[in-house]
Amino acid sequence: MASGEKKVIHIGLPELSEEELIELGELAQKVIIKHIFDVLNRSDVKDIEVTTRINRDETLDLEIEVYLEVPVFVKVNVDSLINEALERAYESVEKKLKTLAIKD
Template sequence: MNSGERKVIHIGLPELGEEELIEIGELAQKVIIEHIFDVLSRSDVKDIEVTTRINRDETLDLEIEVYLEVPVFVRVDVDSLISEALERAYESVEKKLKALAAKG
């Protein structure tokens, strides 16, 4: 039996250039993966997938989806770990957006 969790968060973005949007998505992915591997060793992770998408509807949103699968013998609250990783990603994206706004 495996433990797998998938979560999605939406972050509202200001109008940004294409390069800045890519940078924001890459930053979010990097922070999430680093946080998960700060807690778990590589051998504890069966599968990890971090997807970022930019949605341009009424607002510009960064959608982050995280899927993490660990073997059943790995004693970790996967749901909490993903939530923490997403929270860190959100904080990092927010800091980056403030830095971009200060430049602008």
């Protein structure tokens, strides 16, 4: 069973440095992977891919794409697991943004 989910997080803070943007993307990836492996054993995951991209248009967006493939015998709702992981990533990015805003 495979599933992919894509979510765009609107940051709206174009004054962030390149370093801070990379840090936010890495944070989102770590949180997603940690959440998935908190629920599943490594042997339960056939394939996992977490991609983050920064898009600079009128707003600054952090785009997160998650692909997760598990064997058919693993009883887990993959879409639900991905959505939970994305929510955790969103919360972590939001907290990080607040600490960055306080520093400035």
